[in-house]
Amino acid sequence: MAAESFTFEPESVTRAAEIFADFAAEMGFCTEMRHFEKAGCGLVVSTPGTDGIPVCFVAHLDTVHPIGGFPDLLKPGPEGGLYGPGIVDCKGGAVIALLTMLALRETGCSRPLRLILAPDEEASNRLTGEEGIRFIQEYAKGCQAAFVCECGKPNEAVVERKGITKAQIEIRGKAAHAGMYYDQGISAIREAAYQILALEQESRSEAVTYNCGLISGGTTENVVPEFCTYSVDIRYRTEEEGAKALEYLKKVITTPHVPGACSSLHILSTRSPMPRSEAGMALFETIRSAGLKYGLEYLKPMANGGGSDAAYTAAAGVPTVCALGMTGWDWHSIRERSEPGALVRRAKLLAAAILELDTH
Numbered sequence: 001m002a003a004e005s006f007t008f009e010p011e012s013v014t015r016a017a018e019i020f021a022d023f024a025a026e027m028g029f030c031t032e033m034r035h036f037e038k039a040g041c042g043l044v045v046s047t048p049g050t051d052g053i054p055v056c057f058v059a060h061l062d063t064v065h066p067i068g069g070f071p072d073l074l075k076p077g078p079e080g081g082l083y084g085p086g087i088v089d090c091k092g093g094a095v096i097a098l099l100t101m102l103a104l105r106e107t108g109c110s111r112p113l114r115l116i117l118a119p120d121e122e123a124s125n126r127l128t129g130e131e132g133i134r135f136i137q138e139y140a141k142g143c144q145a146a147f148v149c150e151c152g153k154p155n156e157a158v159v160e161r162k163g164i165t166k167a168q169i170e171i172r173g174k175a176a177h178a179g180m181y182y183d184q185g186i187s188a189i190r191e192a193a194y195q196i197l198a199l200e201q202e203s204r205s206e207a208v209t210y211n212c213g214l215i216s217g218g219t220t221e222n223v224v225p226e227f228c229t230y231s232v233d234i235r236y237r238t239e240e241e242g243a244k245a246l247e248y249l250k251k252v253i254t255t256p257h258v259p260g261a262c263s264s265l266h267i268l269s270t271r272s273p274m275p276r277s278e279a280g281m282a283l284f285e286t287i288r289s290a291g292l293k294y295g296l297e298y299l300k301p302m303a304n305g306g307g308s309d310a311a312y313t314a315a316a317g318v319p320t321v322c323a324l325g326m327t328g329w330d331w332h333s334i335r336e337r338s339e340p341g342a343l344v345r346r347a348k349l350l351a352a353a354i355l356e357l358d359t360h
């Protein structure tokens with residue numbers, strides 16, 4: 001069944017969660033919907049009547065695609081996989097997790113398994129806020145491992161992700177006639193230009209980056225611009241690096257280059273980093289050896305500049321590896337499509353890795 005689920009249309013995400021829950025219930029799993037005020041519903045699927053240390057899977061049911069944006073909702077892709085909104089990011093990953101749970105249950109695995117599906121991952125959990133993070137952590141806590149089924153590439157798993165802070169800066173100057181009173185004007189745009197250069201010149205891809213991705217200001221050509229606003233997306237490897245980057249941003253905006261310009265800062269969202277850890281690397285090694293043992297994939301550990309919910313399971317003290325879901329191409333575009341065979345291959349990989357985990 002095809003169901004679009006755009007993050008910012010919560011009813012559509014809830015509908016996708018309901019369809020997924022019905023499907024999981026038909027397979028004999030327990031399902032639990034979680035309601036949020038501003039986002040669609042979250043969903044947890046779990047195996048009943050099991051014992052041992054649980055493991056969890058994490059994915060999300062929202063996509064970046066507005067409703068009606070795709071010419072076809074679900075059809076074979078040109079390479080032989082599947083084409084459609086969220087096939088790779090991240091509904092395919094949710095299905096991989098469910099298949100893994102089914103395969104393990106059918107082969108007599110008694111370990112508790114749970115799949116946590118977030119409703120607003122694509123908005124950096126901005127709609128569910130702290131409550132959404134708690135929802136993920138509540139079910140992840142105490143698990144021996146978290147397999148985050150975000151989209152990825154064949155032969156790669158992500159062991160390190162950057163944190164992201166998105167902010168908006170508003171600058172106020174003073175309007176003046178560009179010919180008659182030029183010297184009396186305070187250009188908010190000129191101040192923004194200085195600030196953006198001061199921020200971006202500190203960017204280092206291997207550490208902190210500042211990307212000023214949106215800007216608007218001014219009223220017309222012959223007026224010194226009184227207002228300007230721009231956004232900055234800061235990415236960092238550790239919380240400490242993120243705190244320093246934010247301090248630097250504050251310093252830049254409170255020491256104006258254009259005398260009289262006044263700036264204010266609004267934090268739009270923050271997402272924690274997932275720093276590389278010993279526990280995460282140990283889990284990665286288990287998955288890699290399972291992949292090799294069964295001739296499925298030769299995984300390399302990757303660092304990724306993009307954030308994901310993996311940061312929250314890792315922060316809850318659960319060994320976490322990310323990007324274990326569907327592999328494919330061009331996600332976040334209308335060309336989104338999966339790699340043929342990825343769904344079954346990744347489900348086999350996860351099932352094999354869980355069987356390899358030391359249960360003691």
Ligand SMILES: [Zn+2]
Pocket residue numbers: 060089090121150151
């Ligand atoms: Zn995703």
